[in-house]
Amino acid sequence: xxxxxxxxxxxxxxxxxxxxxxxNLLELLRRGVGDLTPKYGCGQGTxxxxxxMIDGKPHLSCITLAETVGGRKVETVGGLGHAGGLHPLQEAxxxxxxxxxxxxxPGMLMAAKALLDRNPRPTREEVVEAISGNICRCTGYEAIIxxxxxxxxxxxxxxxRG
Amino acid sequence: xxxxxxxHARLDDAVRACAQSANARFFGxxxxxxxxxxxxxxxxxxxxxxxxxxxREIRMDGNAISIGAGVTMLEVMENRDTAFLAPVARxxxxxxxxxxxxxxxxxxxxxxxxxxxxxxxxxxxxxxxxGDAQGVSIDDFLRDRASRRNRVVQSISIPRxxxxxxxxxxxxxxxxxxxxxxxxxxxxLNRSSGSGGIRVAxxxxxxxxxxxxAVERALEGASLDERGIAxxxxxxxxxLEPPTDAFASSWYRRExxxxxxxxxxxxxxxx
Numbered sequence: 399x400x401x402x403x404x405x406x407x408x409x410x411x412x413x414x415x416x417x418x419x420x421x422n423l424l425e426l427l428r429r430g431v432g433d434l435t436p437k438y439g440c441g442q443g444t445x446x447x448x449x450x451m452i453d454g455k456p457h458l459s460c461i462t463l464a465e466t467v468g469g470r471k472v473e474t475v476g477g478l479g480h481a482g483g484l485h486p487l488q489e490a491x492x493x494x495x496x497x498x499x500x501x502x503x504p505g506m507l508m509a510a511k512a513l514l515d516r517n518p519r520p521t522r523e524e525v526v527e528a529i530s531g532n533i534c535r536c537t538g539y540e541a542i543i544x545x546x547x548x549x550x551x552x553x554x555x556x557x558x559r560g
Numbered sequence: 561x562x563x564x565x566x567x568h569a570r571l572d573d574a575v576r577a578c579a580q581s582a583n584a585r586f587f588g589x590x591x592x593x594x595x596x597x598x599x600x601x602x603x604x605x606x607x608x609x610x611x612x613x614x615x616r617e618i619r620m621d622g623n624a625i626s627i628g629a630g631v632t633m634l635e636v637m638e639n640r641d642t643a644f645l646a647p648v649a650r651x652x653x654x655x656x657x658x659x660x661x662x663x664x665x666x667x668x669x670x671x672x673x674x675x676x677x678x679x680x681x682x683x684x685x686x687x688x689x690x691g692d693a694q695g696v697s698i699d700d701f702l703r704d705r706a707s708r709r710n711r712v713v714q715s716i717s718i719p720r721x722x723x724x725x726x727x728x729x730x731x732x733x734x735x736x737x738x739x740x741x742x743x744x745x746x747x748x749l750n751r752s753s754g755s756g757g758i759r760v761a762x763x764x765x766x767x768x769x770x771x772x773x774a775v776e777r778a779l780e781g782a783s784l785d786e787r788g789i790a791x792x793x794x795x796x797x798x799x800l801e802p803p804t805d806a807f808a809s810s811w812y813r814r815e816x817x818x819x820x821x822x823x824x825x826x827x828x829x830x831x
Binding site for chain 1: 563564565567590591594597599607609634650653654655656657738
């Protein structure tokens with residue numbers, strides 16, 4: 399079966415690759431263009447480990463048809479930090495020990511970034527909702543929620559939110 | 561068996577492509593279909609996509625709202641005309657699912673999913689297939705859903721709900737904020753339209769969303785207070801055969817259905 403060419407923007411860089419019919423975006427990212435930051439978890443869109451952003455919105459790359467990202471902007475955790483340092487979300491995750499085994503962390507960070515890009519001052523409830531599609535079996539979520547709130551507004555702001 | 565993906569710019573081309581093969585599946589947002597692809601589902605070998613913007617339209621059509629089948633749950637939440645459905649769209653998966661999952665795809669979701677379809681059933685939606693101006697009632701659509709899998713839904717038409725309080729919905733789940741529903745209940749209480757204005761539907765109380773006809777009859781002309789809804793609660797599960805699955809037994813569903821129905825009808829918001 400003929401492969402299809404796909405061109406897209408990955409973390410601000412133009413990428414081009416060939417995809418198979420039915421191939422999902424997670425495979426394209428990991429095997430096609432070598433971005434290993436989104437993780438394969440369930441392959442069913444249930445765990446959220448593969449969460450990326452497409453045109454500013456969170457998507458589950460394991461159930462996104464690869465060819466649908468042609469011409470679109472894809473963001474992964476690979477593009478979060480810069481040479482000068484980590485993204486505030488990553489720093490907050492480190493400070494709050496929000497990663498234990500770390501497998502869910504790339505998806506959690508992208509789900510959180512999608513929230514903060516749209517809503518820079520979320521409530522605790524909004525943070526819980528934003529990561530509701532992401533499963534973590536280590537932390538009990540509290541450290542992750544606190545990290546997102548901290549990244550959004552600092553400790554003072556975090557304490558003042560219900 | 562490798563799967564072949566075709567993308568069509570025009571809806572009628574996509575419809576023709578679907579009609580040519582019993583093994584074709586129409587691609588909505590992919591949240592159901594790509595799972596099947598990843599699992600190696602052998603029941604289809606062609607995926608038909610369509611980029612026609614008509615599938616993404618939300619427009620007013622007289623006293624109805626026409627929602628393109630390709631409209632996502634996120635778009636349902638963000639559109640002013642469909643904002644009353646936001647409480648339903650919001651409980652479909654997490655944000656990443658809602659960015660992709662479509663209202664048309666939800667019509668084909670198997671248990672334990674399909675909460676939007678439960679809401680559409682309560683609203684008395686009309687399902688319009690591409691190339692078919694008339695459409696079918698959602699009751700008829702669900703009755704014959706399995707045989708319609710390779711037909712292309714173009715839009716779903718629902719009534720304009722003037723007073724948002726006339727439409728009520730609850731998803732009952734053991735895990736909050738996200739968890740598979742052990743039951744959902746939707747009610748359209750259009751009491752000003754006279755007989756037939758009340759529709760109540762359950763999700764996950766049968767193999768697919770189902771109307772609670774005995775409840776509807778009991779609510780005709782009744783006031784929405786403890787006394788007025790008492791008869792409806794007595795017949796809350798009449799005619800239903802709730803399933804036993806990993807989330808709840810049939811017995812449990814029968815026991816708790818009147819509790820959640822009561823909270824929904826009284827608007828106590830505790831469910």
